Structure formats: C-alpha cells, structure tokens
Amino acid sequence: MNRSSRIVITLRTEAHRVMMDVTGHVQQSLHAMQAHDGLCMLFCPHTTSGLTINEGADPDVARDIEAALARMVPVHSGFLHAEGNSDAHVKSTLTGVSLCVGVEAGHLALGRWQRVFFCEFDGPRQRELWLRFIDA
Amino acid sequence: MNRSSRIVITLRTEAHRVMMDVTGHVQQSLHAMQAHDGLCMLFCPHTTSGLTINEGADPDVARDIEAALARMVPVHSGFLHAEGNSDAHVKSTLTGVSLCVGVEAGHLALGRWQRVFFCEFDGPRQRELWLRFIDA
Amino acid sequence: MNRSSRIVITLRTEAHRVMMDVTGHVQQSLHAMQAHDGLCMLFCPHTTSGLTINEGADPDVARDIEAALARMVPVHSGFLHAEGNSDAHVKSTLTGVSLCVGVEAGHLALGRWQRVFFCEFDGPRQRELWLRFIDA
Numbered sequence: 001m002n003r004s005s006r007i008v009i010t011l012r013t014e015a016h017r018v019m020m021d022v023t024g025h026v027q028q029s030l031h032a033m034q035a036h037d038g039l040c041m042l043f044c045p046h047t048t049s050g051l052t053i054n055e056g057a058d059p060d061v062a063r064d065i066e067a068a069l070a071r072m073v074p075v076h077s078g079f080l081h082a083e084g085n086s087d088a089h090v091k092s093t094l095t096g097v098s099l100c101v102g103v104e105a106g107h108l109a110l111g112r113w114q115r116v117f118f119c120e121f122d123g124p125r126q127r128e129l130w131l132r133f134i135d136a
Numbered sequence: 137m138n139r140s141s142r143i144v145i146t147l148r149t150e151a152h153r154v155m156m157d158v159t160g161h162v163q164q165s166l167h168a169m170q171a172h173d174g175l176c177m178l179f180c181p182h183t184t185s186g187l188t189i190n191e192g193a194d195p196d197v198a199r200d201i202e203a204a205l206a207r208m209v210p211v212h213s214g215f216l217h218a219e220g221n222s223d224a225h226v227k228s229t230l231t232g233v234s235l236c237v238g239v240e241a242g243h244l245a246l247g248r249w250q251r252v253f254f255c256e257f258d259g260p261r262q263r264e265l266w267l268r269f270i271d272a
Numbered sequence: 273m274n275r276s277s278r279i280v281i282t283l284r285t286e287a288h289r290v291m292m293d294v295t296g297h298v299q300q301s302l303h304a305m306q307a308h309d310g311l312c313m314l315f316c317p318h319t320t321s322g323l324t325i326n327e328g329a330d331p332d333v334a335r336d337i338e339a340a341l342a343r344m345v346p347v348h349s350g351f352l353h354a355e356g357n358s359d360a361h362v363k364s365t366l367t368g369v370s371l372c373v374g375v376e377a378g379h380l381a382l383g384r385w386q387r388v389f390f391c392e393f394d395g396p397r398q399r400e401l402w403l404r405f406i407d408a
Contacts, residue, residue, distance in 0.1 A: 039177060039268065039270065052229045052232075053183075053233050053234070054183050054225055054228060054229055055183040055225060058217055058218075058219075060215075060216035060217040060218070060222075061183070061217045061222065061225050063216055064215045064216055064217050064222040064225065064226065065222075065225060065226050065229050067214075067215075067216075068209055068215075068222070068223075068226040069226075072208055072209070094229075094230060095229060096232055099234050100177050100179075100234050100236055101179065101234065102142055102177070102179065102266065102268050104142065109142060109179070109181075109266070110181065111180075111181025111182055111183065111264075112181070113182075113183050114181060114182075114183055114233075134270065136268075136270055
C-alpha cells in the first residue's frame with residue numbers, strides 16, 4: 001500500500017441542502033486499502049459543501065444543524081457573487097472542508113454517537129470526498 | 137513509543153456552557169509519552185462539545201466567544217431533536233472536533249497568545265479528549 | 273529535508289478585515305523544501321485571524337464570506353474583552369486556525385475552484401502562517 005495515495009469517493013447528493021452520512025463510505029475505503037492504525041484525512045474538494053462530525057443516531061440532529069446554518073446565513077442578504085449561492089460558500093467556511101480522524105484496527109476512531117457527514121449546501125450534485133490514510 | 141496509540145484525557149466540565157483551557161492537560165500527555173517533534177492530533181469524541189484554539193491571557197475572550205455562539209444559535213429556535221440540546225450540536229459543528237498542532241522539542245507549537253480550549257456546550261459532564269502524536 | 277521542521281511564511285495584511293489568498297505562498301514554500309507527496313499542515317498562530325479554503329476565481333466570494341461573518345458577529349454586541357476586537361476572536365474560532373491539505377507531486381491537492389485564504393479579522397498587521405510537511 002502506498003500510504004500517500006488519494007482515494008476518491010464519489011457521492012450523489014439528493015437534495016439542495018442535505019447532510020449526508022458518509023461514515024460507511026469512508027469505512028469501506030479504509031477496509032479496501034487494508035488500513036490498520038494511523039490517521040484518516042478527509043477532504044472536501046468543493047467550495048459550496050463541507051464536512052462535519054456530529055450525531056447520527058437521531059436524523060433530526062442533522063436537520064437541525066442544516067436549519068440553524070440556514071438561519072445564520074440567509075440566502076438573500078445582499079451578496080455580491082452573481083451565482084446566487086454565496087450562502088453555500090459561507091456555510092462551507094463555517095463547517096470546514098478538512099478533517100482528521102484516527103484509525104484503530106482498521107476502524108475510524110469516532111465517539112459513540114459520532115458520524116461523518118458530507119454537508120451539501122448547493123445540490124443536488126455529483127460530489128467527491130477525498131481520503132488519505134497515514135499509517136503510524 | 138507506539139506513535140499510533142490514542143491517549144485519552146478525562147475532563148470534568150464544571151458548567152452548562154464553558155470554554156475549558158486544556159493546554160496543560162495536552163502538554164502533560166505529550167511529556168508523559170516523551171513526544172519530541174511531530175504533529176499532535178486532538179479529537180473531541182462528543183457531539184455536544186468541540187475544540188478551538190484562541191486567546192487564553194484574558195479569560196473574557198473565551199466568555200465572549202461562548203456568548204457570541206449563544207447569540208448565533210439561540211436555544212429555542214424550533215429545533216426538531218427532542219432532547220433540547222440542538223444548539224449544542226450546532227455549536228459543535230461550528231467549532232469543530234478535530235485539530236492538528238505541531239510539536240517542537242516536546243512542546244505544542246502555539247502562537248504567543250494561543251491556548252487550546254475544550255468547548256462544553258451541554259454540561260456539566262465528564263468528557264474525553266483524545267490525543268494522537270505522529271512523530272516526524 | 274527534515275520533514276518535521278516548521279516553515280514560517282510572513283504576510284502583510286492590507287486591510288482591517290480581508291481574506292488574503294495565500295495559495296501561492298504555500299505552493300512556493302512546498303517547492304522550496306522539495307516536498308513531493310504527503311500532507312501539508314497549515315497553522316495560523318494568531319487569535320484574531322484564521323484560515324479557510326474557499327473559491328478564489330471570483331473575488332466577490334471572499335468578500336461575501338467576510339461580510340456574512342461580519343453580520344453574524346457584529347462588532348458591538350456587549351463583549352467583555354476590553355480591546356474592542358472580540359468579534360475578531362469569535363470569527364477566528366468560526367473559521368479555525370489549522371488545516372490539512374494533501375500534497376501530490378509537489379502540488380497542493382485542492383479542488384478545481386479552491387484556494388487557501390488567510391482571514392484577517394483585526395488588521396492591517398504583519399502576520400505569520402506556519403507550514404509543516406509530513407511526507408508519506
């Protein structure tokens with residue numbers, strides 16, 4: 001295994017704004033590359049979507065986060081950028097696009113209630129999630 | 137030293153919402169594991185708390201950050217999640233749960249005024265902070 | 273090359289609040305250290321500025337992000353910290369100060385529209401951006 005290589009996970013987001021649980025996709029990629037112990041670096045290569053880790057047990061939590069971001073960054077608030085999706089760019093900066101998570105015995109080291117979410121703020125679209133594993 | 141192993145720091149947050157300076161805890165763990173030069177990955181395994189780096193010299197700065205987040209994400213704003221702590225989940229996404237900081241000669245490489253804070257948004261509780269050191 | 277060493281990039285921000293595209297500075301440093309494949313860790317050692325990755329093609333996007341943060345965190349909102357720049361501290365926590373980006377064949381692995389921005393929230397000032405490369 002070349003531990004520096006980038007794995008590209010292709011996603012299809014199904015709504016204009018949605019938090020998509022991608023923990024299974026990430027775990028499957030770690031398994032396919034026979035990752036054992038180290039760091040998993042996740043990167044969203046888009047500017048109108050982001051990544052976050054939050055609760056996945058109750059899907060209402062992800063909906064509440066999406067709705068709270070929508071209240072914090074209203075769609076029409078005098079933005080300059082002509083494409084009409086400036087709110088999505090702002091939300092991408094608020095969530096961030098880069099995450100590091102430990103890997104132990106091949107499994108993402110997350111807390112009991114944590115899941116990894118791809119945050120779509122300007123979909124639906126085909127998107128990519130980049131993964132890099134650093135063994136240790 | 138097995139550089140991939142996870143260190144668990146146990147914390148007791150003392151208020152419902154509080155920014156707790158954990159720089160000393162992290163530094164102590166790096167010392168105990170005889171870390172020298174590399175990267176320190178910090179991870180909060182909870183979904184109603186987060187991590188941030190900000191000023192620690194004047195404790196009013198941390199209070200101002202907590203208060204500003206409270207204004208941005210009011211507790212009662214029509215959330216769906218029934219546990220009444222959706223604001224805490226949103227704030228966790230805003231601060232984030234994963235941080236990377238350099239380590240030089242055994243010391244966290246922070247700026248002059250920077251400290252690492254564990255951000256409690258739904259306490260008081262016993263919490264964990266996970267640390268991983270990657271030597272380089 | 274000692275892959276653990278920290279590179280300090282010195283910046284001069286030219287306005288009180290501005291998002292400065294530093295992708296070229298980072299790329300130049302990677303080139304100077306003959307980095308090939310691995311991880312680039314970027315760190316902002318200040319508490320009134322931050323780092324983000326977002327669109328660089330249309331400069332209006334960065335201006336929209338700066339303006340949206342200004343609406344979310346008004347300058348005068350009863351802050352305790354006496355220096356009058358609490359809004360800048362809050363924005364630093366919202367954007368974050370630490371980023372990880374892949375490096376492939378010596379180039380930052382960014383998405384098509386992505387650029388790395390140093391977010392000045394309390395300038396103009398001389399600032400530093402710290403870079404660390406972990407080869408893999």
